[in-house]
Amino acid sequence: xxxxxxxxxxxxxxxxxxxxxxxxxxxxxxxxxxxxxxxxxxxxxxxxxxxxxxxxxxxxxxxxxxxxxxxxxxxxxxxxxxxxxxxxxxxxxxxxxxxxxxxxxxxxxxxxxxxxxxxxxxxxxxxxxxxxxxxxxxxxxxxxxxxxxxxxxxxxxxxxxxxxxxxxxxxxxxxxxxxxxxxxxxxxxxxxxxxxxxxxxxxxxxxxxxxxxxxxxxxxxxxxxxxxxxxxxxxxxxxxxxxxxxxxxxxxxxxxxxxxxxxxxxxxxxxxxxxxxxxxxxxxxxxxxxxxxxxxxxxxxxxxxxxxxxxxxxxxxxxxxxxxxxxxxxxxxxxxxxxxxxxxxxxxxxxxxxxxxxxxxxxxxxxxxxxxxxxxxxxxxxxxxxxxxxxxxxxxxxxxxxxxxxxxxxxxxxxxxxxxxxxxxxxxxxxxxxxxxxxxxxxxxxxxxxxxxxxxxxxxxxxxxxxxxxxxxxxxxxxxxxxxxxxxxxxxxxxxxxxxxxxxxxxxxxxxxxxxxxxxxxxxxxxxxxxxxxxxxxxxxxxxxxxxxxxxxxxxxxxxxxxxxxxxxxxxxxxxxxxxxxxxxxxxxxxxxxxxxxxxxxxxxxxxxxxxxxxxxxxxxxxxxxxxxxxxxxxxxxxxxxxxxxxxxxxxxxxxxxxxxx
Amino acid sequence: xxxxxxxxxxxxxxxxxxxxxxxxxxxxxxxxxxxxxxxxxxxxxxxxxxxxxxxxxxxxxxxxxxxxxxxxxxxxxxxxxxxxxxxxxxxxxxxxxxxxxxxxxxxxxxxxxxxxxxxxxxxxxxxxxxxxxxxxxxxxxxxxxxxxxxxxxxxxxxxxxxxxxxxxxxxxxxxxxxxxxxxxxxxxxx
Numbered sequence: 007x008x009x010x011x012x013x014x015x016x017x018x019x020x021x022x023x024x025x026x027x028x029x030x031x032x033x034x035x036x037x038x039x040x041x042x043x044x045x046x047x048x049x050x051x052x053x054x055x056x057x058x059x060x061x062x063x064x065x066x067x068x069x070x071x072x073x074x075x076x077x078x079x080x081x082x083x084x085x086x087x088x089x090x091x092x093x094x095x096x097x098x099x100x101x102x103x104x105x106x107x108x109x110x111x112x113x114x115x116x117x118x119x120x121x122x123x124x125x126x127x128x129x130x131x132x133x134x135x136x137x138x139x140x141x142x143x144x145x146x147x148x149x150x151x152x153x154x155x156x157x158x159x160x161x162x163x164x165x166x167x168x169x170x171x172x173x174x175x176x177x178x179x180x181x182x183x184x185x186x187x188x189x190x191x192x193x194x195x196x197x198x199x200x201x202x203x204x205x206x207x208x209x210x211x212x213x214x215x216x217x218x219x220x221x222x223x224x225x226x227x228x229x230x231x232x233x234x235x236x237x238x239x240x241x242x243x244x245x246x247x248x249x250x251x252x253x254x255x256x257x258x259x260x261x262x263x264x265x266x267x268x269x270x271x272x273x274x275x276x277x278x279x280x281x282x283x284x285x286x287x288x289x290x291x292x293x294x295x296x297x298x299x300x301x302x303x304x305x306x307x308x309x310x311x312x313x314x315x316x317x318x319x320x321x322x323x324x325x326x327x328x329x330x331x332x333x334x335x336x337x338x339x340x341x342x343x344x345x346x347x348x349x350x351x352x353x354x355x356x357x358x359x360x361x362x363x364x365x366x367x368x369x370x371x372x373x374x375x376x377x378x379x380x381x382x383x384x385x386x387x388x389x390x391x392x393x394x395x396x397x398x399x400x401x402x403x404x405x406x407x408x409x410x411x412x413x414x415x416x417x418x419x420x421x422x423x424x425x426x427x428x429x430x431x432x433x434x435x436x437x438x439x440x441x442x443x444x445x446x447x448x449x450x451x452x453x454x455x456x457x458x459x460x461x462x463x464x465x466x467x468x469x470x471x472x473x474x475x476x477x478x479x480x481x482x483x484x485x486x487x488x489x490x491x492x493x494x495x496x497x498x499x500x501x502x503x504x505x506x507x508x509x510x511x512x513x514x515x516x517x518x519x520x521x522x523x524x525x526x527x528x529x530x531x532x533x534x535x536x537x538x539x540x541x542x543x544x545x546x547x548x549x550x551x552x553x554x555x556x557x558x559x560x561x562x563x564x565x566x567x568x569x570x571x572x573x574x575x576x577x578x579x580x581x582x583x584x585x586x587x588x589x590x591x592x593x594x595x596x597x598x599x600x601x602x603x604x605x606x607x608x609x610x611x612x613x614x615x616x617x618x619x620x621x622x623x624x625x626x627x628x629x630x631x632x633x634x635x636x637x638x639x640x641x642x643x644x645x646x647x648x649x650x651x652x653x654x655x656x657x658x659x660x661x662x663x664x665x666x667x668x
Numbered sequence: 669x670x671x672x673x674x675x676x677x678x679x680x681x682x683x684x685x686x687x688x689x690x691x692x693x694x695x696x697x698x699x700x701x702x703x704x705x706x707x708x709x710x711x712x713x714x715x716x717x718x719x720x721x722x723x724x725x726x727x728x729x730x731x732x733x734x735x736x737x738x739x740x741x742x743x744x745x746x747x748x749x750x751x752x753x754x755x756x757x758x759x760x761x762x763x764x765x766x767x768x769x770x771x772x773x774x775x776x777x778x779x780x781x782x783x784x785x786x787x788x789x790x791x792x793x794x795x796x797x798x799x800x801x802x803x804x805x806x807x808x809x810x811x812x813x814x815x816x817x818x819x820x821x822x823x824x825x826x827x828x829x830x831x832x833x834x835x836x837x838x839x840x841x842x843x844x845x846x847x848x849x850x851x852x853x854x855x856x857x858x
Binding site (some may be wrong): 152263286289290293300304306318320321322328331332336337338340342343379382383386475526530608609617619 | 672673676677679680684686687690691692693694697740753754755756759760772796797810813
């Protein structure tokens with residue numbers, strides 16, 4: 007009964023979404039006064055739609071929780087012995103369920119716009135809801151016609167076929183929901199862009215509404231990508247964190263463009279310039295999110311990511327992608343030329359810096375795009391089988407990243423309208439000096455490889471530049487400390503968030519650079535034998551069988567010695583999941599916060615010797631610490647008073663309170 | 669229509685081109701004429717590419733060229749194996765290569781060094797685990813790997829008496845691969 011309830015809820019949501027699209031567009035067309043009733047109906051349908059998709063999602067989750075093996079989707083992706091957490095996360099660990107989650111988040115965002123968009127112009131809000139409803143309609147049709155998660159099976163199997171064991175992991179269990187939050191968040195910016203084109207008006211206020219949604223999407227994407235790369239690091243057992251895998255690239259491209267959009271929306275807000283470009287960015291960011299969905303689910307890309315692949319579904323998503331993106335770009339070609347730019351600006355200024363940021367990020371995105379799709383098109387056009395791997399991506403993106411990282415330090419120090427580059431650079435004198443001194447010491451004492459050195463230097467540069475920006479803003483040193491403290495507390499949250507995020511990028515870069523000088527060792531060890539890495543002596547004490555609820559495996563025992571003293575025991579595992587007939591490696595990682603000691607065991611040969619792979623990764627944990635901090639910066643910026651859209655009442659009451667506190 | 673308007677049409681035109689391409693791919697996948705997931709088999713049934721590789725210093729064996737390969741293949745099928753000392757799967761398949769070499773199957777090793785990745789431990793690795801190779805060539809910069817269409821290491825090719833590539837294995841040669849694929853092929857092309 008529960009699965010049917012979920013199915014009907016989806017159908018009802020589809021009806022509501024269709025009604026929502028019709029009434030909102032019609033209402034906005036008729037006009038603010040006469041269409042008020044219609045537009046108000048759009049609000050309640052948006053909330054109702056979210057309710058029904060939510061109901062449907064929870065019905066599916068219920069089927070997973072109670073292991074209802076009469077539902078085909080549950081049979082294919084669950085097993086009665088699986089821990090409850092992974093039964094629940096299995097809901098979105100498959101194609102059908104993840105699509106329901108996708109639409110659920112989309113409907114939720116629509117409901118939020120409906121509930122909290124009171125201070126948006128009525129017609130703009132109606133059109134935003136209309137665009138969101140159209141996207142919903144497309145995806146609900148897709149689910150109902152090609153990927154119904156509630157299909158029953160008969161006869162009912164005794165047990166399920168288990169979830170892909172790689173997905174039975176905390177890191178990966180929550181990686182997809184964050185990515186979907188991000189992708190769907192870009193749908194809201196997209197809806198705002200389309201609505202603005204329909205309205206024919208883009209102003210500073212529009213920039214202020216788009217920014218929080220972009221920021222929200224960006225934070226979610228950042229966390230999602232971070233979780234994915236963390237998982238790859240400890241689960242895939244190769245010690246790497248980024249492989250330029252096509253599906254990773256599919257999530258990186260929207261992130262790069264969302265980052266660009268985040269910054270160009272500031273220019274729209276502050277200077278009423280870059281409007282046409284910002285609209286295009288918003289459209290393209292969502293298009294790339296859709297493209298990622300298409301590439302992963304159509305089976306076109308060759309990747310480690312496991313999803314049911316089906317060219318029929320591919321055709322449907324392609325049609326959906328084509329209609330959505332095509333319609334918005336046609337709208338863009340038709341209406342955007344009328345949006346005349348207003349702001350005039352000098353190349354050396356904050357907005358100039360933000361344009362440089364946009365150029366570099368868009369170029370990076372283009373490079374990743376070409377590298378990801380070129381093999382497919384080359385195969386199609388002249389049958390050439392080629393692979394584009396890390397060497398291409400590293401060679402092509404590193405120079406751009408380096409330029410971007412350097413400019414990131416200077417940009418925030420430039421004033422709006424007209425800046426003085428030398429003045430900004432001279433404020434960074436101290437930072438320059440420290441970085442130069444660091445480089446000299448580093449070359450003399452640690453390592454001479456160029457790329458890691460550049461990485462560390464730029465990482466330090468970013469952190470110091472962010473610190474300089476902060477110190478300047480609170481006039482540290484030139485006014486009494488108490489006054490600086492008061493200024494620090496009075497800084498707009500948007501500024502503080504930006505400073506945190508920029509410094510966080512530095513921390514991530516330091517972690518990535520650390521990987522460049524990480525020693526690794528692969529050996530075949532007999533029990534009792536030792537090996538060394540980075541000053542540690544590792545003694546291999548053999549392997550023994552272990553087992554869990556739905557797997558069996560082998561666990562190796564490695565004792566870590568430093569100066570003949572035992573400091574840790576590493577227990578890497580190899581697991582086999584009999585139901586899914588798949589194996590996984592579980593790396594053992596001992597982290598000090600500044601470095602990771604990383605161990606994986608491989609096959610055991612006939613004579614009892616086991617392949618042991620060891621890495622010593624300096625600063626590796628910083629990669630993810632920086633990622634989290636970036637998202638924290640984004641959240642801090644989201645709490646900026648000027649972005650708290652739709653809660654005018656609270657704004658009025660909070661303003662006097664803030665004064666009283668001072 | 670002004671050129672400014674044309675500029676605004678550009679994204680739409682690019683989308684149309686990309687959409688047509690994707691559609692052709694999907695159509696090809698349904699017909700079975702386009703398979704992006706299949707391991708590229710462009711070289712299977714074709715002669716091995718032409719190359720000359722320098723020796724691995726310290727291995728005490730000369731390097732080799734495609735001519736040497738063809739000469740050896742005239743006596744019976746030969747294997748070309750891409751390896752590197754930093755690669756775990758290479759170590760996994762290594763005992764099988766040792767056994768095949770002991771049985772008299774000529775195995776030519778290519779030490780893979782692409783993407784700025786050097787392999788200083790190669791000689792030590794061979795000394796420690798045994799050297800199954802008749803000759804070893806060093807592929808600086810991975811040119812030959814590209815000519816072979818190699819994905820990564822380990823990768824193994826079987827070349828018949830005519831110098832034609834008959835089989836490729838991307839990944840380690842496991843017990844199963846050895847028993848189900850490689851041994852029957854070695855018998856067939858003997």
